[in-house]
Amino acid sequence: MATTDVKAPRRASEAGPALDVRTRARNHAIASIGSVLLVWLLVTSVFGLLDPETLPSPLDVARAIATLAVDPFSGSTLFGHVASSVQRWGLGVLAAVLIGVPTGALLAWIPPVRAAVTPVFELLRYIPPFAWIPLAVLWFGAGLTAQSAVVFVAAFPPMVINAQLGVAQVDPLLDKAARALGASSATTLARVVFPVATPSALAGVRIGLSNGWMALIGAELVVGSEGLGFVISQAQSNGETEVIVAGMVCIGVLGMLFDLALQKLSARALRWHA
Amino acid sequence: MTTETSTSTGRVPLQRPYRPPRKRGTTSIWRRGLSGRATFVIGVASSATLVAVWHLLSATALVSPLLLPPPLRVAETFWQFLTAEYLGETLVGHTAASMTIVAGGWLLGGLVGLPLGILIGWSDRVRWLVFPLFQLLRPVPPLAWIPLAIVWLGIGDPARIFVVFLSAVVPWTINSMAAVSSVDPLLIRAARTLGAGDGSILRRVVIHTATPTLVAGARIALGNAWTTLIAAELLAASAGLGFVALNASQTLSSDILLVSMGIIGVLGALFSAILRGVGRAVAPWAKEA
Numbered sequence: 001m002a003t004t005d006v007k008a009p010r011r012a013s014e015a016g017p018a019l020d021v022r023t024r025a026r027n028h029a030i031a032s033i034g035s036v037l038l039v040w041l042l043v044t045s046v047f048g049l050l051d052p053e054t055l056p057s058p059l060d061v062a063r064a065i066a067t068l069a070v071d072p073f074s075g076s077t078l079f080g081h082v083a084s085s086v087q088r089w090g091l092g093v094l095a096a097v098l099i100g101v102p103t104g105a106l107l108a109w110i111p112p113v114r115a116a117v118t119p120v121f122e123l124l125r126y127i128p129p130f131a132w133i134p135l136a137v138l139w140f141g142a143g144l145t146a147q148s149a150v151v152f153v154a155a156f157p158p159m160v161i162n163a164q165l166g167v168a169q170v171d172p173l174l175d176k177a178a179r180a181l182g183a184s185s186a187t188t189l190a191r192v193v194f195p196v197a198t199p200s201a202l203a204g205v206r207i208g209l210s211n212g213w214m215a216l217i218g219a220e221l222v223v224g225s226e227g228l229g230f231v232i233s234q235a236q237s238n239g240e241t242e243v244i245v246a247g248m249v250c251i252g253v254l255g256m257l258f259d260l261a262l263q264k265l266s267a268r269a270l271r272w273h274a
Numbered sequence: 275m276t277t278e279t280s281t282s283t284g285r286v287p288l289q290r291p292y293r294p295p296r297k298r299g300t301t302s303i304w305r306r307g308l309s310g311r312a313t314f315v316i317g318v319a320s321s322a323t324l325v326a327v328w329h330l331l332s333a334t335a336l337v338s339p340l341l342l343p344p345p346l347r348v349a350e351t352f353w354q355f356l357t358a359e360y361l362g363e364t365l366v367g368h369t370a371a372s373m374t375i376v377a378g379g380w381l382l383g384g385l386v387g388l389p390l391g392i393l394i395g396w397s398d399r400v401r402w403l404v405f406p407l408f409q410l411l412r413p414v415p416p417l418a419w420i421p422l423a424i425v426w427l428g429i430g431d432p433a434r435i436f437v438v439f440l441s442a443v444v445p446w447t448i449n450s451m452a453a454v455s456s457v458d459p460l461l462i463r464a465a466r467t468l469g470a471g472d473g474s475i476l477r478r479v480v481i482h483t484a485t486p487t488l489v490a491g492a493r494i495a496l497g498n499a500w501t502t503l504i505a506a507e508l509l510a511a512s513a514g515l516g517f518v519a520l521n522a523s524q525t526l527s528s529d530i531l532l533v534s535m536g537i538i539g540v541l542g543a544l545f546s547a548i549l550r551g552v553g554r555a556v557a558p559w560a561k562e563a
């Protein structure tokens with residue numbers, strides 16, 4: 001906390017009792033989230049200023065989540081929809097990792113390949129993943145393949161770009177030194193390039209995962225008959241606003257969990273890294 | 275050159291130009307850097323090959339033209355679509371419809387995000403209060419708000435502007451926050467010590483550090499806005515490029531679908547290039563990210 005102590009004199013008026021800055025930050029966070037929830041509750045349940053079709057109360061939303069967990073909604077329970085979303089997302093993202101990361105490494109490592117691929121890649125990269133939804137549906141029909149393809153399109157570019165950046169960071173001198181010491185290409189890749197490139201490549205994977213999740217929700221909103229995106233769009237046509245909000249909560253929580261999991265994993269994988 | 279020169283027999287002197295022996299560990303041809311010219315030639319060649327393969331695939335009917343129309347037909351459709359109406363508007367009309375919504379959501383995002391970000395960056399208390407809410411809402415993709423936006427605002431421009439606004443406001447806020455907090459307090463104190471007033475500190479110190487980050491925020495916000503708009507148009511629109519793309523897909527007009535995708539991509543690239551240009555113009559001292 002030394003840094004904050006140094007800053008303190010700038011705002012002498014706030015000195016007050018010497019509370020730890022982190023505690024104060026946490027108190028503020030609790031206060032702000034708590035008051036938003038309270039206002040939400042007051043406006044909807046207590047005073048009934050907004051009708052539940054416009055904004056359901058937090059209690060309604062909690063109840064909707066509980067109901068979704070046991071009663072099937074449009075074909076399956078919440079877990080069924082989550083499973084189908086996660087499956088499509090997983091397939092698309094897995095393909096993007098398996099193709100994107102090696103592609104990025106190749107682009108950085110071999111200049112002629114970079115010269116050949118970069119113009120095409122840059123051209124296609126600017127087409128947002130959602131613009132591929134109609135084409136994916138046309139090509140693969142409205143189903144698992146189309147949605148996984150959209151996830152792939154969304155997750156692929158950051159993985160390529162960051163893997164490329166990572167490999168490009170390798171000091172050419174290190175490469176030459178390894179060669180001079182008799183290392184083969186494979187050894188150089190494994191012992192010199194891989195450690196340098198991994199942090200950036202993993203950051204790309206993380207961006208790709210969250211892009212893919214977002215694209216999947218978009219794809220499920222537009223086409224398909226299962227998944228969380230489908231749940232909220234179906235709830236909208238049924239006029240069940242509390243189910244919409246419940247679905248949004250699930251989408252947000254799952255997205256956050258995936259990101260946290262990857263953050264933990266990459267922190268563990270990169271323990272040697274500063 | 276001490277080789278034998280037996281001119282009498284008319285033999286060709288045994289001379290070879292010196293070539294260093296290729297050793298293990300020298301850079302292979304694949305790993306050598308390329309000149310700008312070579313990069314350009316290879317790039318053009320690979321793009322041309324791609325178009326040729328595309329043409330052959332659909333010309334030989336290996337891939338049904340219903341799924342992948344030949345490049346020439348796409349070009350022709352683009353030309354016709356410029357003046358002919360499809361779903362009530364010409365290509366120009368649909369593009370204008372999309373761009374209006376993007377501009378609206380993006381500017382609104384800036385109008386809210388800029389002051390909010392500056393406030394968050396300036397005051398610890400505001401940051402502690404607002405940031406947790408921000409973090410709570412951020413994992414929900416802007417797209418997931420579309421159904422709720424439709425319930426609240428109906429299927430119309432306001433719903434799309436709202437969703438585009440949500441996607442744009444985050445980078446606007448985050449970058450203006452970063453812009454404010456990245457100003458080194460030491461620089462401000464140094465300027466003050468040297469006798470600078472508030473106005474001149476703002477002009478000569480704060481803006482100098484903050485501008486590149488702000489412009490980058492504007493660029494990211496515009497990119498997000500464009501991406502989100504396309505998704506919103508797939509769901510709730512009666513004009514616009516995303517709307518065209520989805521309808522073309524449903525009526526199997528794959529040429530129109532590819533034209534609209536192409537325009538979406540070109541405009542996205544154009545927005546990014548324009549804001550990069552703006553960044554260079556207003557803050558030439560900044561390093562490109």
